[in-house]
Amino acid sequence: MAETNLKEYQKNPKFRIRKFNxxxxxxNRDRAFEINTMSLEIWKNIGKDITLSNLVEKMYGESNTNIENKIMEFVDFLCINELIIRVDS
Structure with a gap:
């Protein structure tokens, strides 16, 4: 996987889910994480190009910055506990 691909997607200020190889x-704005196959099912069923705001809206029926922040806190927790892998640029 070319590092330039990851950096290109990181330029986008919106939260994205992408598949590479x-x-x-x-x-997110300044972070990238590799996630597991369970997330692949989410990626397939929710959308290949979904923002975090849209994900929250689909799940809860409304946009909520507080929910978005809690999701990012959870992602950080997963990374700290090595349940997902942070990809540094």
Whole structure:
């Protein structure tokens, strides 16, 4: 996987889920994480190009910055506990 691909997606200020060479990555403003196959099912069923705001809206019926922040806190927790892999640029 070319590092330039990851950096290109990280330029987008919105939260994204992308697939590269059979691996799934989620992106935020300044972070990228590799996630597991369970997330692949989410990626397939919710959308290949969904923002975090849209994900929250689909799940809860409304946009809520507080929910978005809690999701990012959870992602950080998963990364700290090595349940997902942070990809540093």
């Amino acid at each position: 059979g691996r799934i990555y989620i992106f």
